Amino acid sequence: MTKLTETQTIILSAGAQRPENIALPLPKGLAGAAAKMAVTKMIEHGWLQEVDANLRRNEPLWRETGDGHGTTLVVTDAGLLAIGIDPVVVKTVVAIRQHAAKAPEAPQPTPRSGTKQAMLIAMLRAPEGATMEEITAATQWLAHTARGAMSGALGKKLGLVVTSDKEEGRGRVYRIA
Structure with missing residues (x-):
């Protein structure tokens, strides 16, 4: 078994991680005659193979064949x-x-109608939004429960974006964007 050089190992490892095992682009610093020599040696060992490049998928080119195609x-x-x-x-x-x-x-997931969660969503979707005091009064939740519902159930599970702004006279107001 032939021992791989560091360059050959890098080329093969990088290619193994890419879609369809494409070995290009070659490592930085490997270009010109050195690249051609390394690739030729790897093709001789059967570790690399030249195939027609699919230009529609923007596959990187190793060389052009001259007829508008490349490998x-x-x-x-x-x-x-x-x-x-x-x-x-x-x-x-x-x-x-x-x-x-x-x-x-x-x-x-869609929230069921008539639940506290649905009530919270309706309050937050209203143009005026809702303060924490309004939310806790309507849902009879504690403030930490309301904040958890906005972060967890609305934000993470339902993917709704809840924003908050400080308004003069009302304090912090929460809304669904």
Whole structure:
């Protein structure tokens, strides 16, 4: 088994982490004749492969073929094995990511009508907003419970943005943006 240089290890490791195992861009400082020599040696070992670049997806080019097309470099299964990564694991991770990207988004929860939470939302959506005193009087919650509901249930679970402003004569006023 051939021992990898530091540059070869960096190129293969970076490519293993990119979509479709694309090895480009090469590390900073590796350009010109040095890059060509390193890549040629890696292609000879079977760790990299030149494939047609998909220009519609803006894949980086290794070289242009002269007919309006170009090639890119892809880490092969042998290249993955050379750095100690099982190609089956990489393909499984890619499949999981693609499935997660296609999965439908979970439906947003909707508050039930007639609850204290619904009352709080209505108060905060009103143009005049609501002060903490008004909220605690209407819901019969303590102030820390009302603040927790605005932060947790409204902000984190329902994705509503609650803002607060200090107004002359009223104090701090909370509103849903």
